[in-house]
Amino acid sequence: MKGKESFDLIKYRLEQAGNALDDAKFLLNGNRSPQSIINRSYYAMFYAALALLQKIGKVPSKHAGTISLFDTEFVLKGIFPQELSKDFHKAFELRQLSDYKIIEDASLEKAKEILNKATRFVEAVRKYLLTEIDSD
Numbered sequence: 001m002k003g004k005e006s007f008d009l010i011k012y013r014l015e016q017a018g019n020a021l022d023d024a025k026f027l028l029n030g031n032r033s034p035q036s037i038i039n040r041s042y043y044a045m046f047y048a049a050l051a052l053l054q055k056i057g058k059v060p061s062k063h064a065g066t067i068s069l070f071d072t073e074f075v076l077k078g079i080f081p082q083e084l085s086k087d088f089h090k091a092f093e094l095r096q097l098s099d100y101k102i103i104e105d106a107s108l109e110k111a112k113e114i115l116n117k118a119t120r121f122v123e124a125v126r127k128y129l130l131t132e133i134d135s136d
Contacts, residue, residue, distance in 0.1 A: 006054060010129060013051035017122045020044035024115050034111035035098040041111070041118035042095040045088050048125040055129060067092055084124060087117035 024040035027033070046063060049070045053059050056073060060066050067088055075085040091114050098106045 006057075010051045010054050013047050013054060014126055014129065017044045017047035017051065017125070020047060021115075021119060021122055024118065028112065028115060034106040034108050037111035038091070038094050038098050038106055038114050041114045042091040044118045045091050045121045048122045049088065051129060052125055055132060063092065079128065080124060084121055087121055090114070091118060 020040045021044040024037050024044065027037045027040060046066060049066050050059065052074060053066065053069055058069055058073065060069055070080075070088060071085050074080045075082060094106060094110065094114055
C-alpha cells in the first residue's frame, strides 16, 4: 500500500486511537467498569501502534505481533523509549486478564493508570507520525 491510501489508513488508525481514548475517558467519568476502561485504553494503544506499523509497511494479523513489531521496529531502534513498550505490554496483559482470564474485576486505580499510560502512548505516536508525515 502506497501514497495516499497508506496516509489515509494511518490517519484513520490515529482517529481510532483518539476515539478509543475518548471512550475510555467517558467510561471513567461515567463510573463505568474498570474492565471497559482498560479495554478501550489498550485499544487506543493498539490502534496507534497499527498507524506506526502502517507507516513502515509492516502490519501483523495478531495483537502479539503488533506489540512485537512495535518493540523491534521502534523501541529497540531508539525511536521510542522502553517505558512505552512496558506500558503497551502492561495494557495488553491487563486487557487479556480482565477480558478473558479472571472472574474478579480490575481495580479502578489500575484502570486509571492504564488510561494515563495510553494517553501518553497515543500522544507520543501521534507526535512522531505527524513529524514524519510533514517530512515526507
